[in-house]
Amino acid sequence: MSGIEVRNLSKRYGSLTAVDDLSFTVRPGAVTAFLGPNGAGKTTTMRMMIDHVAPTSGSATIGGRRYRDLPRPTTVVGAVFDTASFHPQHSARDHLRIYAAMGGHPDGRVDHLLSLLGLAGAAGRRTGGYSTGMRQRLNLATALLGDPRVLLLDEPGNGLDPEGLAWLRSFLRELAGEGRTILVSSHVLSEVQQAADDVVVIGRGRLLAAGSLRDLPGTAQDVLVRTPDATELCPILAREAHRVDATGPEDLRVRGLDPARVAGLAAAHGLRVHGLTTEDRSLEELFLDLTGERTHT
Numbered sequence: 001m002s003g004i005e006v007r008n009l010s011k012r013y014g015s016l017t018a019v020d021d022l023s024f025t026v027r028p029g030a031v032t033a034f035l036g037p038n039g040a041g042k043t044t045t046m047r048m049m050i051d052h053v054a055p056t057s058g059s060a061t062i063g064g065r066r067y068r069d070l071p072r073p074t075t076v077v078g079a080v081f082d083t084a085s086f087h088p089q090h091s092a093r094d095h096l097r098i099y100a101a102m103g104g105h106p107d108g109r110v111d112h113l114l115s116l117l118g119l120a121g122a123a124g125r126r127t128g129g130y131s132t133g134m135r136q137r138l139n140l141a142t143a144l145l146g147d148p149r150v151l152l153l154d155e156p157g158n159g160l161d162p163e164g165l166a167w168l169r170s171f172l173r174e175l176a177g178e179g180r181t182i183l184v185s186s187h188v189l190s191e192v193q194q195a196a197d198d199v200v201v202i203g204r205g206r207l208l209a210a211g212s213l214r215d216l217p218g219t220a221q222d223v224l225v226r227t228p229d230a231t232e233l234c235p236i237l238a239r240e241a242h243r244v245d246a247t248g249p250e251d252l253r254v255r256g257l258d259p260a261r262v263a264g265l266a267a268a269h270g271l272r273v274h275g276l277t278t279e280d281r282s283l284e285e286l287f288l289d290l291t292g293e294r295t296h297t
């Protein structure tokens with residue numbers, strides 16, 4: 001088993017609570033998007049998973065063990081952080097050889113990874129002249145040296161162009177298809193949405209939502225109700241719905257109830273419904289709602 005379990009994890013820096021009693025799991029064989037606006041605590045959480053930062057309280061385990069208790073951690077977990085840097089005079093091949101030697105990984109992994117990540121042609125060039133996209137690929141190659149079952153990627157899409165992002169998404173899907181556990185953070189949902197099976201959303205260090213993308217409340221559909229009896233119907237729907245908003249004198253937007261249930265509740269109370277339509281909500285909207293970066297109308 002190589003899932004990640006985060007339990008009541010907190011990190012305080014003086015009076016600032018960067019991570020606030022977080023609990024969630026990340027399963028193998030899936031891409032889990034770790035989402036939250038800048039400063040939400042994503043990097044701090046991921047760094048606590050690999051002992052770069054000591055938790056104030058709580059724990060993070062990988063396959064049931066703390067990182068420090070793993071016998072050869074780089075064969076279990078590969079991590080890529082935004083701040084990773086390379087010696088500008090070293091070529092990508094030099095860089096990977098050094099890290100392979102340090103981790104005790106076979107030298108043969110170096111050329112394998114260079115070609116897997118599309119860097120074979122540039123392998124002899126000094127990394128000082130690499131583009132952002134090439135650096136991100138080299139970061140990934142470094143993390144994959146130990147053929148780890150778990151990958152922690154902190155904002156790997158930063159600075160990538162649309163083509164690079166598309167490549168990254170399909171690469172992550174491939175890795176998850178091999179049964180690996182992939183946790184990938186981003187503050188831009190659209191970067192990872194198409195690649196993700198699951199999401200963990202945090203804001204100000206706290207968990208806002210976690211689970212399968214499909215099962216998250218609100219990712220399905222909103223029901224738009226046109227009714228002259230909006231005032232009466234609104235509180236009735238609100239008892240069962242996730243949320244009901246009056247969008248006009250005769251219009252309600254209902255989240256978390258299917259159209260048949262909305263119609264059924266109206267009929268049961270003798271209230272009139274003149275129109276019932278559904279509207280898909282994008283995860284982007286859900287994300288903005290959850291993180292409070294947009295007030296709902």
Ligand SMILES: Nc1ncnc2c1ncn2[C@@H]1O[C@H](COP(=O)(O)OP(=O)(O)OP(=O)(O)O)[C@@H](O)[C@H]1O
Nearest residue numbers: 013016018036037038039040041042043044045187
């Ligand atoms: N070493 C530190 N000392 C003090 N405060 C810190 C430290 N590291 C992080 N913080 C603070 O903790 C909070 C969470 O930061 P963190 O980098 O984990 O967020 P993030 O979600 O990864 O954001 P970003 O996407 O901007 O990296 C921020 O307010 C940050 O300023």
